Protein backbone atom coordinates (compact mmCIF):
# COMPACT_ATOMS: atom_id res chain seq x y z
CA UNK A 1 0.00 0.00 0.00
CA UNK A 2 1.16 3.49 -0.77
CA UNK A 3 1.93 5.94 1.97
CA UNK A 4 -1.17 7.90 3.08
CA UNK A 5 -3.15 6.00 0.48
CA UNK A 6 -1.65 8.14 -2.29
CA UNK A 7 -2.59 6.09 -5.35
CA UNK A 8 0.47 7.24 -7.29
CA UNK A 9 2.72 5.64 -4.74
CA UNK A 10 1.08 2.26 -5.16
CA UNK A 11 2.39 2.00 -8.68
CA UNK A 12 6.01 1.08 -8.66
CA UNK A 13 7.44 2.44 -11.87
CA UNK A 14 10.11 0.17 -13.22
CA UNK A 15 12.89 1.67 -15.27
CA UNK A 16 14.73 0.04 -18.12
CA UNK A 17 18.42 -0.57 -17.58
CA UNK A 18 21.48 -0.89 -19.73
CA UNK A 19 23.90 -3.42 -18.28
CA UNK A 20 27.46 -2.69 -19.28
CA UNK A 21 30.31 -5.12 -19.31
CA UNK A 22 33.46 -3.50 -17.91
CA UNK A 23 36.79 -4.69 -19.37
CA UNK A 24 36.92 -4.18 -23.13
CA UNK A 25 33.65 -2.24 -23.15
CA UNK A 26 34.24 0.66 -20.73
CA UNK A 27 38.00 0.39 -20.28
CA UNK A 28 40.76 -0.91 -22.49
CA UNK A 29 41.19 -4.66 -22.53
CA UNK A 30 44.57 -5.26 -20.92
CA UNK A 31 44.21 -8.75 -19.55
CA UNK A 32 43.60 -8.67 -15.82
CA UNK A 33 43.30 -5.19 -14.38
CA UNK A 34 45.65 -6.03 -11.52
CA UNK A 35 46.70 -2.45 -10.88
CA UNK A 36 44.91 0.88 -11.04
CA UNK A 37 47.44 2.02 -13.66
CA UNK A 38 46.03 -0.56 -16.06
CA UNK A 39 42.58 0.98 -15.94
CA UNK A 40 42.17 3.25 -18.96
CA UNK A 41 38.75 4.51 -20.03
CA UNK A 42 37.89 4.03 -23.70
CA UNK A 43 37.06 7.13 -25.69
CA UNK A 44 33.42 8.20 -25.83
CA UNK A 45 32.51 6.35 -22.61
CA UNK A 46 31.60 9.40 -20.47
CA UNK A 47 29.45 10.72 -23.33
CA UNK A 48 27.77 7.32 -23.75
CA UNK A 49 26.91 7.14 -20.05
CA UNK A 50 25.68 10.74 -19.96
CA UNK A 51 23.38 9.83 -22.84
CA UNK A 52 22.02 6.83 -20.90
CA UNK A 53 21.51 9.03 -17.83
CA UNK A 54 19.68 11.63 -19.91
CA UNK A 55 17.40 9.00 -21.46
CA UNK A 56 16.56 7.59 -18.02
CA UNK A 57 18.16 4.22 -18.41
CA UNK A 58 19.60 2.81 -15.22
CA UNK A 59 23.28 2.35 -15.97
CA UNK A 60 24.66 -0.75 -14.31
CA UNK A 61 28.02 -2.47 -14.68
CA UNK A 62 28.17 -6.28 -14.55
CA UNK A 63 31.68 -7.71 -14.59
CA UNK A 64 33.52 -11.01 -14.13
CA UNK A 65 36.63 -10.46 -12.02
CA UNK A 66 37.93 -13.98 -11.56
CA UNK A 67 41.42 -12.59 -10.90
CA UNK A 68 40.26 -12.36 -7.27
CA UNK A 69 39.59 -16.12 -7.04
CA UNK A 70 42.78 -16.84 -8.95
CA UNK A 71 44.78 -14.84 -6.42
CA UNK A 72 46.05 -12.33 -8.97
CA UNK A 73 44.84 -9.33 -7.00
CA UNK A 74 42.85 -8.65 -3.80
CA UNK A 75 39.14 -7.88 -3.89
CA UNK A 76 39.92 -4.44 -2.48
CA UNK A 77 41.62 -3.55 -5.75
CA UNK A 78 38.33 -4.14 -7.56
CA UNK A 79 36.60 -1.69 -5.21
CA UNK A 80 39.45 0.78 -5.68
CA UNK A 81 39.15 0.54 -9.48
CA UNK A 82 35.39 1.09 -9.25
CA UNK A 83 35.79 4.14 -7.02
CA UNK A 84 38.26 5.54 -9.52
CA UNK A 85 35.88 4.76 -12.38
CA UNK A 86 32.94 6.46 -10.68
CA UNK A 87 35.05 9.52 -9.82
CA UNK A 88 36.47 9.82 -13.36
CA UNK A 89 32.98 9.65 -14.84
CA UNK A 90 31.46 12.00 -12.28
CA UNK A 91 34.02 14.65 -13.27
CA UNK A 92 32.49 14.44 -16.72
CA UNK A 93 28.90 14.50 -15.56
CA UNK A 94 28.25 10.77 -16.05
CA UNK A 95 26.70 8.60 -13.35
CA UNK A 96 26.89 4.84 -12.86
CA UNK A 97 23.87 3.67 -10.86
CA UNK A 98 25.25 0.31 -9.79
CA UNK A 99 28.24 -1.97 -10.11
CA UNK A 100 27.99 -5.72 -9.58
CA UNK A 101 30.88 -8.11 -10.09
CA UNK A 102 31.70 -11.77 -9.70
CA UNK A 103 35.00 -12.47 -7.91
CA UNK A 104 34.64 -16.25 -8.26
CA UNK A 105 36.10 -18.97 -10.42
CA UNK A 106 35.47 -22.73 -10.24
CA UNK A 107 39.22 -23.45 -10.17
CA UNK A 108 40.27 -20.40 -8.17
CA UNK A 109 43.06 -21.02 -5.68
CA UNK A 110 41.69 -18.56 -3.15
CA UNK A 111 39.34 -20.86 -1.22
CA UNK A 112 37.00 -18.04 -0.25
CA UNK A 113 36.16 -17.43 -3.93
CA UNK A 114 37.14 -20.66 -5.68
CA UNK A 115 33.83 -22.35 -6.33
CA UNK A 116 31.06 -22.70 -8.89
CA UNK A 117 28.84 -19.69 -8.33
CA UNK A 118 25.63 -18.37 -9.83
CA UNK A 119 27.02 -14.96 -10.69
CA UNK A 120 29.85 -15.63 -13.13
CA UNK A 121 28.57 -14.44 -16.51
CA UNK A 122 26.84 -15.89 -18.46
CA UNK A 123 25.09 -17.09 -15.29
CA UNK A 124 22.48 -14.49 -14.36
CA UNK A 125 23.32 -13.89 -10.68
CA UNK A 126 24.62 -10.35 -11.23
CA UNK A 127 21.41 -9.38 -13.04
CA UNK A 128 19.37 -10.96 -10.22
CA UNK A 129 21.34 -8.90 -7.66
CA UNK A 130 20.74 -5.73 -9.66
CA UNK A 131 17.02 -6.50 -9.77
CA UNK A 132 17.00 -6.77 -5.97
CA UNK A 133 18.58 -3.33 -5.65
CA UNK A 134 16.63 -1.52 -8.38
CA UNK A 135 13.16 -1.69 -9.88
CA UNK A 136 14.14 -2.79 -13.38
CA UNK A 137 11.95 -3.24 -16.42
CA UNK A 138 13.97 -6.09 -17.93
CA UNK A 139 11.75 -6.32 -21.01
CA UNK A 140 13.10 -2.96 -22.20
CA UNK A 141 16.65 -3.44 -20.97
CA UNK A 142 19.89 -4.30 -22.77
CA UNK A 143 23.31 -5.79 -22.19
CA UNK A 144 26.34 -4.31 -23.98
CA UNK A 145 29.63 -6.20 -24.06
CA UNK A 146 32.64 -7.21 -26.09
CA UNK A 147 32.26 -10.97 -25.60
CA UNK A 148 29.66 -13.53 -26.58
CA UNK A 149 29.09 -14.42 -22.91
CA UNK A 150 27.54 -10.95 -22.57
CA UNK A 151 25.09 -11.81 -25.34
CA UNK A 152 24.42 -15.17 -23.68
CA UNK A 153 23.77 -13.33 -20.41
CA UNK A 154 21.27 -11.05 -22.17
CA UNK A 155 19.51 -14.05 -23.69
CA UNK A 156 19.26 -15.90 -20.36
CA UNK A 157 17.70 -12.82 -18.77
CA UNK A 158 15.30 -12.15 -21.66
CA UNK A 159 17.09 -9.03 -22.78
CA UNK A 160 18.64 -7.97 -26.06
CA UNK A 161 22.41 -8.02 -26.31
CA UNK A 162 24.67 -5.69 -28.26
CA UNK A 163 28.27 -6.50 -29.08
CA UNK A 164 30.94 -3.86 -29.38
CA UNK A 165 34.07 -4.13 -31.50
CA UNK A 166 36.33 -2.78 -28.74
CA UNK A 167 38.23 -5.11 -26.40
CA UNK A 168 37.88 -8.73 -27.52
CA UNK A 169 34.98 -7.68 -29.76
CA UNK A 170 36.54 -7.93 -33.22
CA UNK A 171 37.94 -11.41 -32.58
CA UNK A 172 34.79 -12.64 -30.85
CA UNK A 173 32.65 -11.37 -33.73
CA UNK A 174 34.89 -13.01 -36.33
CA UNK A 175 35.71 -16.35 -34.68
CA UNK A 176 33.20 -17.06 -31.91
CA UNK A 177 29.92 -15.51 -33.03
CA UNK A 178 29.56 -17.59 -36.23
CA UNK A 179 29.55 -20.78 -34.10
CA UNK A 180 26.81 -19.53 -31.78
CA UNK A 181 23.07 -19.72 -32.28
CA UNK A 182 22.38 -16.78 -29.97
CA UNK A 183 23.14 -13.55 -31.82
CA UNK A 184 23.35 -9.92 -30.76
CA UNK A 185 20.51 -7.70 -31.94
CA UNK A 186 23.16 -5.22 -33.08
CA UNK A 187 26.91 -4.93 -33.51
CA UNK A 188 28.30 -1.50 -32.64
CA UNK A 189 31.74 -0.03 -33.12
CA UNK A 190 31.98 1.03 -29.48
CA UNK A 191 29.94 1.89 -26.41
CA UNK A 192 28.85 5.31 -27.64
CA UNK A 193 27.71 3.83 -30.95
CA UNK A 194 25.79 1.12 -29.07
CA UNK A 195 24.06 3.69 -26.84
CA UNK A 196 23.10 5.84 -29.83
CA UNK A 197 21.55 2.75 -31.38
CA UNK A 198 19.58 1.92 -28.21
CA UNK A 199 18.29 5.48 -27.86
CA UNK A 200 17.22 5.50 -31.51
CA UNK A 201 15.48 2.12 -31.23
CA UNK A 202 13.69 3.19 -28.04
CA UNK A 203 12.34 6.30 -29.78
CA UNK A 204 11.13 4.22 -32.73
CA UNK A 205 9.42 1.69 -30.42
CA UNK A 206 7.79 4.46 -28.34
CA UNK A 207 6.54 6.22 -31.49
CA UNK A 208 4.98 2.97 -32.65
CA UNK A 209 3.29 2.45 -29.28
CA UNK A 210 1.95 6.02 -29.22
Ligand SMILES: [Mg+2]
Pocket residue numbers: 021022023024025145146147167
Ligand atom coordinates in the same frame (compact mmCIF):
# COMPACT_ATOMS: atom_id res chain seq x y z
MG1 LIG B 1 34.63 -7.65 -21.58
Ligand SMILES: [Zn+2]
Pocket residue numbers: 101102103104117118119120
Ligand atom coordinates in the same frame (compact mmCIF):
# COMPACT_ATOMS: atom_id res chain seq x y z
ZN1 LIG C 1 30.33 -15.41 -8.89
